[in-house]
């Protein structure tokens with residue numbers, strides 16, 4: 557690739573808005589935690605784990621992903637997981653990140669909600685102090701489970717409300733549309749949470765429409781199938797509803813066969829507020845810089861457009877206007893100095 561583009565991507569200050577902390581569990585750490593906690597995993601080495609990461613679709617990934625999370629038991633494990641991710645953020649010049657976690661994956665195994673959130677939160681605090689990376693937590697409901705389980709999870713979250721900025725919806729999109737969670741999202745909004753939802757990843761454009769209409773989302777996670785409804789695209793442009801797009805995830809899970817088929821640059825050029833994110837970087841072959849590189853390698857994209865992905869993510873983030881301005885200044889100063 558053009559070395560100027562590579563250097564620009566490496567140095568560009570970035571904001572991540574779509575990252576599942578359980579999806580940042582690298583095979584080495586999975587092995588270390590399995591040993592430390594005496595948990596059996598069906599692999600003999602981190603290399604074997606890596607080799608198993610060949611996916612046909614979202615579900616084939618989720619089956620392996622939920623199994624991997626079994627090694628996470630103690631607060632220290634959630635701390636170590638989050639800290640490892642934040643160190644990768646530092647390498648990639650990620651200056652702000654909004655982290656998803658899936659409490660039900662852990663509470664269903666008898667792990668206390670507070671064990672999970674305290675481990676994540678303590679690492680985020682250390683990340684602010686020692687790495688200068690700001691961060692927020694978004695709690696996701698697993699959509700393959702029923703709404704009662706989501707309500708129970710919302711109840712468990714209330715004592716930790718000050719640590720959680722928003723509520724999301726993830727897991728198997730097919731057969732579990734947004735309308736299944738209408739009431740629990742209404743309740744979450746009533747408690748003051750912002751909302752987001754995975755929609756239009758594997759599921760149809762109607763899921764995007766319904767996530768906006770019924771779940772009151774501030775952003776759509778993935779959303780790439782919006783192109784199947786031109787009226788919806790017009791609305792996304794008019795409202796500047798952000799899409800948190802995950803390029804390497806989309807090719808790994810065969811939402812697009814090749815990166816050269818991906819619609820992310822088209823969507824940006826049409827005026828949508830699209831952003832680049834890593835989703836589950838340990839499983840999909842890369843963190844933020846890798847995702848930017850993969851896009852720039854396969855698709856025609858200018859430095860200005862690469863900068864726009866970062867500016868869009870700042871616009872779409874759940875931070876104050878003052879904080880947004882500080883991050884915009886960092887990005888624009890970097891570009892100006894790079895081009896000088």
Ligand code: ADE
Pocket residue numbers: 576579614726727728729754757805835836
């Ligand atoms: N959970 C973790 N990654 C996910 C994805 N890409 N889609 C839905 N649920 C997820």
Ligand code: ZN
Pocket residue numbers: 574576726754777835
């Ligand atoms: Zn995701």
